[in-house]
Amino acid sequence: MRDLRQIRSLLGESLMDEGKLALVSARLILRTGMSITELRPEHVQSPAAIAKVTLALAEMGFDLDAISKRSKGRG
Amino acid sequence: MARDIASAYTRALDASAAADDLAAQLEAADPAAISFFASHHHDGAALGRRLRQAFPRAAVIGCTTAGELTQEAWLSGAVSALALGHGKIRSAAAALARFDQGVASGIARAGEQLSTALALDLRQADPRRYVGVVLVEGLGMQEEAANDALGNLAPTVSFVGGSAGDDGEFKRTRVFCNGEESDNGAALLLLDVAVPFVVAKTCSFEPASADYAVTRVDVERRIVYEIDGRPALEVYASLVGVPKGALDDSVFMAHPFGLMIDGKRWIRSPQRVLPDGGLKFYCQILEGMRVHVMRSTGLVADTRRELSQVRARLGGSMSGGLAFNCILRRKEIDAMQTQDAFIESFGGLQMAGFHTYGESWLGHINQTLTGLWFA
Numbered sequence: 001m002r003d004l005r006q007i008r009s010l011l012g013e014s015l016m017d018e019g020k021l022a023l024v025s026a027r028l029i030l031r032t033g034m035s036i037t038e039l040r041p042e043h044v045q046s047p048a049a050i051a052k053v054t055l056a057l058a059e060m061g062f063d064l065d066a067i068s069k070r071s072k073g074r075g
Numbered sequence: 076m077a078r079d080i081a082s083a084y085t086r087a088l089d090a091s092a093a094a095d096d097l098a099a100q101l102e103a104a105d106p107a108a109i110s111f112f113a114s115h116h117h118d119g120a121a122l123g124r125r126l127r128q129a130f131p132r133a134a135v136i137g138c139t140t141a142g143e144l145t146q147e148a149w150l151s152g153a154v155s156a157l158a159l160g161h162g163k164i165r166s167a168a169a170a171l172a173r174f175d176q177g178v179a180s181g182i183a184r185a186g187e188q189l190s191t192a193l194a195l196d197l198r199q200a201d202p203r204r205y206v207g208v209v210l211v212e213g214l215g216m217q218e219e220a221a222n223d224a225l226g227n228l229a230p231t232v233s234f235v236g237g238s239a240g241d242d243g244e245f246k247r248t249r250v251f252c253n254g255e256e257s258d259n260g261a262a263l264l265l266l267d268v269a270v271p272f273v274v275a276k277t278c279s280f281e282p283a284s285a286d287y288a289v290t291r292v293d294v295e296r297r298i299v300y301e302i303d304g305r306p307a308l309e310v311y312a313s314l315v316g317v318p319k320g321a322l323d324d325s326v327f328m329a330h331p332f333g334l335m336i337d338g339k340r341w342i343r344s345p346q347r348v349l350p351d352g353g354l355k356f357y358c359q360i361l362e363g364m365r366v367h368v369m370r371s372t373g374l375v376a377d378t379r380r381e382l383s384q385v386r387a388r389l390g391g392s393m394s395g396g397l398a399f400n401c402i403l404r405r406k407e408i409d410a411m412q413t414q415d416a417f418i419e420s421f422g423g424l425q426m427a428g429f430h431t432y433g434e435s436w437l438g439h440i441n442q443t444l445t446g447l448w449f450a
Contacts, residue, residue: 015231017231019202019203019231020202020230023202023232023233023437024231025337026337026339026437026438027226027437027438029334029336029337029341030222030341030437030438030439030440031223031226031361031438032361033334033336033361033363033364033365035336035337037337038336038338059226059227060226060227060230061227062230
């Protein structure tokens with residue numbers, strides 16, 4: 001399972017734009033109460049936190065598995 | 076030469092007279108988009124149609140209010156409006172999202188209209204070039220769903236705005252789009268902006284307590300039942316230092332809850348105590364969220380500071396914009412009798428706005444001033 005640091009990194013790779021990342025991060029805060037830009041230590045590997053963030057990103061159309069595959073393909 | 080941006084207001088009650096008065100004041104801006112904010116006594120749909128007749132190339136949205144604003148006037152029972160000219164806006168499109176068959180589907184249909192009109196893939200839109208305005212019906216508690224649906228459709232585009240009001244009667248609010256109206260929907264405006272712009276929000280609060288975990292909620296009904304595993308009313312009363320029986324509007328207004336994340340304050344305002352021991356809010360708080368009880372820091376000074384920072388972000392040149400000010404901030408301003416000082420904060424700008432039943436920017440928030448400002 002990915003932790004929130006890895007999720008943040010994947011999202012950043014997908015958006016490739018700090019401005020866009022800031023907007024999506026703010027949306028995540030309001031949907032989950034959690035920040036992926038200023039991570040709280042207790043959230044980083046929390047299954048509940050990871051599930052909430054992953055679900056919210058999926059609702060916004062960010063498929064982390066697909067992003068990861070593309071990233072590996074580029075690497 | 077066109078002025079590119081113009082604000083206006085009118086006290087005319089008749090829709091045609093009001094529209095004609097506004098049109099005469101807005102004409103110099105060569106409008107590409109017009110946002111108007113009308114008292115609930117006005118026929119906003121007719122007003123919008125008349126403005127479209129006057130400016131056929133302009134996208135026109137509006138809503139009813141809990142009071143109207145310009146840089147010159149603190150109004151009630153009137154209409155305020157802002158025209159953005161073709162010198163500032165390359166193109167603009169407006170769409171009415173009707174929620175009759177669900178919020179998400181209504182927003183999705185409206186989004187398709189905006190996408191088609193601007194020949195734009197909303198998911199790929201550049202947030203430095205495109206920005207949206209959203210005016211949501213204010214009584215159906217559907218703002219979170221509407222903002223989430225916008226985020227699902229266009230996650231990297233800011234939609235900023237507020238919830239329609241009816242001057243504190245809490246009976247019926249309406250939104251308007253190109254001459255149509257809805258009391259169960261949202262008016263959307265998408266702008267392709269040719270000049271620098273900033274979306275900003277400010278609230279005049281700072282944490283007055285440590286943060287506490289919200290542990291039991293009814294999300295849909297915006298009710299908090301427990302904080303740190305204890306009855307919410309007990310915890311809140313203790314933190315604000317008043318007996319449970321003395322919790323009233325004045326306490327709620329002075330001490331909302333705040334999420335403090337990434338250095339930003341996201342305010343959640345209590346509305347009332349419920350007989351079942353719940354504390355009802357004006358927007359949702361999710362289980363597990365950590366909240367502070369907040370205290371006021373000075374509304375007018377904070378507003379001035381925020382506008383000064385916006386001006387700096389725009390490179391020192393700021394022409395005006397739209398302001399969405401919470402009705403609870405209006406009540407605080409009324410109580411402090413600082414209306415003139417608040418309005419003077421916008422001196423030198425072309426500004427129109429209204430007092431809202433909630434503010435929107437990426438989500439639904441309270442006791443905040445959200446705004447869209449242009450160089």
